[in-house]
Every structure is written in C-alpha cells, then in structure tokens.
Amino acid sequence: AQRVTQPEKLLSVFKGAPVELKCNYSYSGSPELFWYVQYSRQRLQLLLRHISRESIKGFTADLNKGETSFHLKKPFAQEEDSAMYYCALGGGETSGSRLTFGEGTQLTVNP
Amino acid sequence: NAGVTQTPKFQVLKTGQSMTLQCAQDMNHEYMSWYRQDPGMGLRLIHYSVGAGITDQGEVPNGYNVSRSTTEDFPLRLLSAAPSQTSVYFCASSYSFRLNTEAFFGQGTRLTVV
Numbered sequence: 001a002q003r004v005t006q007p008e009k010l011l012s013v014f015k016g017a018p019v020e021l022k023c024n025y026s027y028s029g030s031p032e033l034f035w036y037v038q039y040s041r042q043r044l045q046l047l048l049r050h051i052s053r054e055s056i057k058g059f060t061a062d063l064n065k066g067e068t069s070f071h072l073k074k075p076f077a078q079e080e081d082s083a084m085y086y087c088a089l090g091g092g093e094t095s096g097s098r099l100t101f102g103e104g105t106q107l108t109v110n111p
Numbered sequence: 112n113a114g115v116t117q118t119p120k121f122q123v124l125k126t127g128q129s130m131t132l133q134c135a136q137d138m139n140h141e142y143m144s145w146y147r148q149d150p151g152m153g154l155r156l157i158h159y160s161v162g163a164g165i166t167d168q169g170e171v172p173n174g175y176n177v178s179r180s181t182t183e184d185f186p187l188r189l190l191s192a193a194p195s196q197t198s199v200y201f202c203a204s205s206y207s208f209r210l211n212t213e214a215f216f217g218q219g220t221r222l223t224v225v
Contacts (some may be wrong), residue, residue, distance in 0.1 A: 009151060032211040043115075044154075044201065044216040051211070086153060096211035097142045098169075101154040 006102035021072040023087030032090035117217035134202030142208040143185040147198040161208040
C-alpha cells in the first residue's frame with residue numbers, strides 16, 4: 001500500500017530563513033510526487049511536481065529514491081509562504097491521478 | 112473560468128439527516144474525486160470516478176454514496192449524518208485518471224453534524 005508521511009504538523013520560521021518541509025513516502029513502484037499548497041481562504045492548488053524539476057515561487061523539491069523522500073525547500077522564506085502544505089503521491093501507471101496525501105504541514109513565516 | 116464548483120460552502124446537519132454535496136467541473140475532466148480533510152490526518156479519499164457511469168470506493172467510503180451521471184457532475188450523498196462526518200469536504204478533478212495530471216480542487220464544504 002502506498003503511504004505518505006509528513007512528520008511535522010507545524011513549522012515556524014522567520015522571514016529570510018531557510019525552510020524545509022519533510023515528506024517521506026512508501027511505494028513499491030516508480031513514484032510520482034507532488035506538493036500542493038493551501039493558502040488561507042484559498043483552494044488547494046498544485047505547487048510543483050517532481051517530474052517537472054522546476055522551481056515555483058522559489059521552492060524546489062528533489063526526489064530521493066534511496067531515502068524515499070521528497071522534501072520541499074526554499075532558501076529564503078517569505079511571509080506570503082505561510083500556508084498549509086501537502087505532499088502527495090500519485091497512484092502509478094494505471095491510476096496516476098488517484099492521489100494519496102500526507103498529513104500536511106502548517107508553515108508560518110514570522111516577520 | 113469556473114473550474115471546480117462546490118455547493119454549499121457551509122452546512123450544519125442534525126444527526127441522522129441526509130444531504131447532498133454538489134460538485135461540478137467545466138473542464139471536461141475524466142477523473143473526479145471527493146476527499147475529506149481532518150486535522151492531523153490530511154486529505155483522505157472517499158470516492159472517485161473515472162468517467163460517467165463509473166465510480167469506485169476510496170479509503171473512507173462508509174456512510175457516503177456517489178454517482179456520476181454526467182461528465183460534469185459528481186455529487187456526494189451523506190445517507191444518515193453522524194458527528195464523525197464533521198469535516199471539510201473537497202471535490203477535485205483531473206484531466207485523466209491514468210496519467211499524473213494536475214488535480215483542480217473546489218473551494219471546499221465545511222460540514223458540521225450536531
């Protein structure tokens with residue numbers, strides 16, 4: 001069975017500090033991983049996916065198959081990054097869009 | 112563009128009452144799904160549909176029914192509401208079920224069962 005774990009429910013940093021949101025997964029096949037973000041009073045939206053290998057809003061995430069991790073990083077946090085972040089795992093070759101979500105990490109960036 | 116629209120945004124039910132949460136998408140997406148969001152538990156899949164007339168159970172289907180008579184609509188029915196169903200419900204759609212495509216979410220329905 002596939003599983004996603006986000007060990008930190010709450011994460012608080014100061015503006016300008018580096019931030020790392022941890023995500024670990026369990027999956028027997030070739031994983032497809034995503035980060036979704038929910039800003040206050042907004043709907044959940046895609047932040048980035050590992051296959052794109054892109055940086056969005058200064059965030060990057062690298063898939064580490066050896067450690068089964070997909071941590072989200074940003075070198076200099078901004079107050080507008082405060083949000084709930086969810087790591088998600090796709091369902092594989094036959095059910096790619098069936099997502100399994102982690103528990104979520106509430107990030108607060110303090111001024 | 113409307114995207115995914117959920118109604119209502121808020122609802123209070125008494126234990127035992129039934130209701131339907133509406134979800135509609137205007138993107139001609141094949142895949143639609145319902146999640147519930149509970150503190151500390153993330154989003155858990157309730158039911159999903161890979162096309163009109165096809166539905167299947169997710170991780171937490173008990174107490175909920177769905178149907179998909181059209182590509183656009185995917186209502187979620189609570190048969191006999193229980194306090195354990197107090198949650199925030201999200202509907203989502205994706206272009207394809209098989210491929211890893213972006214999921215688009217509705218704005219959520221906050222349901223309280225008293």
